[in-house]
Amino acid sequence: MRRPQPKQLWLAALGIVLVAYPYVDRNNAHVDFLANAGAFILLALGLNIVVGFAGLLDLGYAAFFAIGSYSYAMLASPQFGIHIPFWIMLLVAPAIAAVFGILLGAPTLRLRGDYLAIVTLGFGEIVPQTFLNLSQYTNGPNGIISLDQPSLFGHTFGFSSAVPYYYVLLALIVIGVLVARNLRDSRLGRTWMAIREDELAARHMGIDTTVAKLSAFALGASFSGLAGVAYAAKLSLVSPDQFQFNVSVLVLSMLVLGGMGSIAGAIVGSFVLSFVNSFLLPQSTALAHAAGLSGLDFTNYRYMIYGVILVVMMLFRPEGLIPSRQRKAELRDALADPVLLAHEQAEYEGSAAAS
DSSP: EEEEEEHHHHHHHHHHHHHHHHOOOHHHHHHHHHHHHHHHHHHHHHHIIIIIIIIOOOOOHHHHHHHHHHHHHHHTTTTTTTEHHHHHHHHHHHHHHHHHHHHHHHGGGTTTTHHHHHHHHHHHHHHHHHHOOOHHHHHHOOOOEEEOOOOTTEEESSSOOOOOHHHHHHHHHHHHHHHHHHHHHHHHHHHHHHHHHHHHHHTTTOHHHHHHHHHHHHHHHHHHHHHHHHHHHHHHOOOOOGGSSHHHHHHHHHHHHHOTHHHHHHHHHHHHHHHIIIIIIIHHHHHHHTTTOOTTTOOOOOOHHHHHHHHHHHHHHHTOOOOHHHHHHHHHHHHOOHHHHHHHHHHHHHHHHHH
């Protein structure tokens, strides 16, 4: 009989702690924070497919978050009198987001680097503005309220406790991790990594980069749509200001902090920045006000703090807190090998001259 490995024991212990946590800590605010962090972990897992696995820089990722949330708001609320159950919408909304991911990916197949980032940035700005301007369908800046609450075995989740949403998001994260892990180790995952390293070489080796890129956009968008459904149901409302560019920046920062291409890194980076954003900064502001510093609000400096964290990471640990072994080897070898460094410099100068 095989003895369990230390990694398996750690994962089992972590699973027990996460399942039992709401019964140990009865503070609903703490559970609510973890549920919100879970939504951002799903977002980071999806963006990790696009940026970490396939190397496609997406600065408009919040658009798919909005599409998933508004899909649930329109199809499971009194807005149009449609009340599709939450559990069905967990399948429908990701599919809708995946279709829009393909629509975004199709015009960008020939773009790379900065050009791809600009196009995705534009898409990320267009989608919230579209929902804002279609006021006859989305109520404009007021958003859609009174979304249907999930129910299970006749029990409606309600608003008094965040525990049901915590368990739903925990289950979705487990499913997301399993899917992302299988994708990474699959033939499609190896195709993405080949494109990430050198798209031209991958194409010359016979890889269908068109299908691979569209698959990355679609699957990444589906994760975002899934997070949008859970987040919208938890808040019971959606509005355009929830999906601005700063959400895309926050999720990308989570990924860079944890380690691009690393599933564990995406989870850890998401949790750390969620803790800083939703717990540490507000608590620090409250302590400052209690000490008589009423004019000090640390939440106003959150993006400066994100910037400092990213600069420090790029200088001292560019592969992230928990990097993938392949990505770590690539970065460290490129920094240590003068031949690889000269090759990277030549590629950068060639692309700069072409642009």
